[in-house]
Amino acid sequence: MSTSTVTLFGHWICPFSVRVEFALAQRGIDYTVVDVPPRAVRPKGFVVPEEFIAHSPKLEVPMVKIDGEYLADSIPILEWLEEKFSDSSLLPTDDAGQAIVRERVEWLNKYVYRPMIGVYYGTDPALIQESSAAFMKAMETVDQWLQTSPWLAGETPSLAEAIMAGVYTRLDGLRQLGLTGELPASVQQHLERCTQLAGWQKVEWSVDQTTDFVGRFLKFREIQNSSKN
Ligand SMILES: N[C@@H](CCC(=O)N[C@@H](CS)C(=O)NCC(=O)O)C(=O)O
Known part of the structure; x- marks a missing residue:
């Protein structure tokens, strides 16, 4: 076991x-968390650590x-963890397998995250619906991947699962904010498999966290829409 801090x-x-916390916990790497709330959820008077200001370029x-x-930056961090810790990697050992994982990570980052963010940051019902439809369309591709393997890119959980963990944690919240349509059965089953993973225990949202997330974005919509009128 590594002795890194x-x-x-x-x-x-x-x-x-x-994504990152899921990977750390899933891999059994010891870590501590310093909470740095993003600006939109930062309590008044919160002091952002100097260390964070100095080393997170954006x-x-x-x-x-x-x-x-x-x-900083989640995908490079996931790769850095792979470099730094050789135990319990979330990448296959062969080059071809690694290439598929990386391709799917980038694909999910683009085709699932963009519409997902479009749903919760959406203020116009028609655009929220459009994002929701794009999200469900992306799920059709994920469904195809899951027809040939139990995990997103092969026979074991990989970095692609870390990317999806950021989606699955907020799925109930997304529904409350306008995501419609059923997940393909294979994706629903994949979600259920992910909830059995060690990484999931650390990132799973409580009902209160979902309520907090939904409440913040409903408020955001209200403010945006009232400034439009
Ligand atoms: N490309 C970055 C995106 C990270 C990002 O957008 N983080 C948001 C919070 S979800 C943030 O810290 N924004 C600055 C802020 O709102 O204060 C990554 O993959 O890590």
């Missing part, structure tokens, strides 16, 4: 932080510190 500067409401979470070195 790992600190995650993150926040539960950030799906990019969830002032975004997640940022990770390993033995005095820093890196």
Whole structure:
């Protein structure tokens, strides 16, 4: 086991932080979390750690510190963890398998995250519906992947599961904010398999967290829509 000291500067409401925390916990890496609420959810008077200001170039979470070195941005962090810790990797051993995982990570980052964010940041019902439809369309591709393997890219959980963890944690919230349509059965079953993973225990949202998330975005909609009128 490694003796490195790992600190995650993150926040539960950030799906990019969830990716990283899921990977850390799933891999059994010891870590501590320093909560850095993104601006939109930052309590008045919250003091952002100097260390975070100095080392997160865009002032975004997640940022990770390993033995005095820093890196921000979730996908590079996931790769960095792969480099730094050889135990319980979330990448297959063969190059071809690794290439598929990386391709799917990028695909999910683009075709699932964009519409997902479109749903919760949406203020116009027609555009929310459009994002919802694009999200469900992306799920059709995920369904195809799951026809040939139990996990998103192969026979074991991978970095692709870390990316989806950021989506699955907020699925109930997304529904309350306008996501419609049924997940394909294979995706629903995949979600259920993910909830059995060690990483999930650390990132799962409580009902209160879902309510907090939904409440914040309903309020955001209200403010945006009232300033339009
Ligand atoms: N590309 C980045 C995106 C990270 C990101 O957008 N983080 C948001 C929170 S979810 C953030 O910290 N924004 C700055 C702020 O709102 O204060 C990643 O993958 O890590």
